[in-house]
Amino acid sequence: MGVFKKTKKHTPQKTPETKDEIVVKRCPECFVHLPLDAKECFACHAKLGKVDKYGKARKNTNWLSYIICILSWAFLFFYLKWAFAF
Ligand SMILES: [Zn+2]
Numbered sequence: 294m295g296v297f298k299k300t301k302k303h304t305p306q307k308t309p310e311t312k313d314e315i316v317v318k319r320c321p322e323c324f325v326h327l328p329l330d331a332k333e334c335f336a337c338h339a340k341l342g343k344v345d346k347y348g349k350a351r352k353n354t355n356w357l358s359y360i361i362c363i364l365s366w367a368f369l370f371f372y373l374k375w376a377f378a379f
Contacts, residue, residue, distance in 0.1 A: 318344035321352050 317326045320334040320341065327350065333340055334350075342351035 315344060315346075315348045318348050318350040321350055 316329065318329055318331070318341070319326055320337060320339055322334065322339040323337045325334060325336040327334060327341065329344060331341055331350075340353045342353040344350050
C-alpha cells in the first residue's frame with residue numbers, strides 16, 4: 294500500500310527585498326555621510342552627482358577635463374603626423 298504523500302516542496306520563502314531606503318549618500322572622496330540632495334561635500338568640497346544604489350554619490354563628470362584631454366591627444370597625434378610626415 295503505497296501512500297503517496299505529496300511532498301510539499303518547501304518553497305523558499307521569498308524574503309522581502311531588504312531594500313534599504315537610501316536616506317544618506319556618501320562622499321566618494323572621503324566617505325562622509327551627506328544628505329541626499331547635497332551637491333557638494335561639506336568636508337572635502339567634492340562635487341557630488343546622483344547617488345547610486347549603494348548610497349554613494351557619483352562623481353560629476355568633468356566634461357571640460359575630458360575635452361581638454363581629448364584635444365591634447367588629438368594635438369599630439371597631429372603634431373606627430375606633421376613631424377614625421379616628411
Ligand atoms: Zn567628501
